[in-house]
Amino acid sequence: MSKQRGGAKLIKKAKLIIWKEAPMASRWKIEIVDRSFRDILDIDSPFGGKVIVFGGDFRQVLPIFPKSTRAEMVNASLVKPYLWHQMKKIKLTRNIRARTDSSFSKLLLRIGNGEEPIIRDDLVLLPKQLVIEIKSDGTGTDALLEKIFPELDKNIDSAKFMTERAILANRNEFVDQLNEMLISRFPGERRTLVLKKNVPIMLLRNLDAFNGLCNGTRMICRGFDNNVIYPEIMMAQNAFKHVFIPRIQLSPPKNEG
Incomplete structure (x- = not known):
């Protein structure tokens, strides 16, 4: 992206940039965006000084690399780039989509946190009402x-x-x-x-x-x-x-x- 193109001009005008499902992106993509923004904006600070909100849940899907090990997947995730320690972490505590079904919301959290009992081979027994x-x-x-x-x-x-x-x-x-x-x-x-x-x-x-x-x-x-x-x-x-x-x-x- 050149500095004269429309995309670069839009980046310069942007006050806030939201990156959805950031945990699914590889660290190298995030680092490329960081370096590109620094170049476009001529400011040597993270993402050229732009405010970026990375949204997502690490309990869901990490970057996918076929036949990779767990260590390789973690190494390619958002927590590994040099930018991670410069980010402010904000945790959301309420599941808005499941607010009308608290039992289902709590079940999702238990599974995501690894707290739900396992029957065999890392399999969780689903409640009868979900079967x-x-x-x-x-x-x-x-x-x-x-x-x-x-x-x-x-x-x-x-x-x-x-x-x-x-x-x-x-x-x-x-x-x-x-x-x-x-x-x-x-x-x-x-x-x-x-x-x-x-x-x-x-x-x-x-x-x-x-x-x-x-x-x-x-x-x-x-x-x-x-x-x-x-x-x-x-x-x-x-x-x-x-x-x-x-x-x-x-x-x-x-x-x-």
């Missing part, structure tokens, strides 16, 4: 899809039904499998992107922040042509706004089924 029973004529995956997306054929046109539920998975291969199985249950024509009408999708780039087209925006596919997708935004103040986006900008969500 879905498998029917004799089906599989666990089928039971999961039917539980989260019940009567899909009757609710297929309901944006509220689609955006109020999601399936999380810890590996991309499981996400791909769940997406494939769920999309196969939608009626309609199938295209190269493995997409059908009314399927929930997620925008992967910041295209137009003013109109709600940001990375991570959840939408519903209301139709598509060979090179264009017609989604409906289902978030915040831009909810129910219809837009059209080049097909390469979208994908089924990679961190959820």
Whole structure:
């Protein structure tokens, strides 16, 4: 990034920069940003003097390096760069998303802190209310899809039904499998992107922040042509706004089924 480009000018104007899920980033990426900011702003201090908030939870996902050891993963994390000791640590104590279910919130904390009893091979026994029973004529995956997306054929046109539920998975291969199985249950024509009408999708780039087209925006596919997708935004103040986006900008969500 040169000092004359628009990105550099935006960095100079910024008062605050927020880095989400920072524990997932490798230390080398963070150090590169630090050196780049110092160069762009001509100030030899951390990140060129800009205030940066690193958000995340070390109890979740660390940087992923295939076939690496635990020590190698920790060495590549945020706690290892020369900047760590210059950062002010602020801890959040309330789980806002789970505030209506204190027992579930406490369970997550116990698991994250390694305090929940283990039955075998580092496996935690889930409470019965979190377990879905498998029917004799089906599989666990089928039971999961039917539980989260019940009567899909009757609710297929309901944006509220689609955006109020999601399936999380810890590996991309499981996400791909769940997406494939769920999309196969939608009626309609199938295209190269493995997409059908009314399927929930997620925008992967910041295209137009003013109109709600940001990375991570959840939408519903209301139709598509060979090179264009017609989604409906289902978030915040831009909810129910219809837009059209080049097909390469979208994908089924990679961190959820």
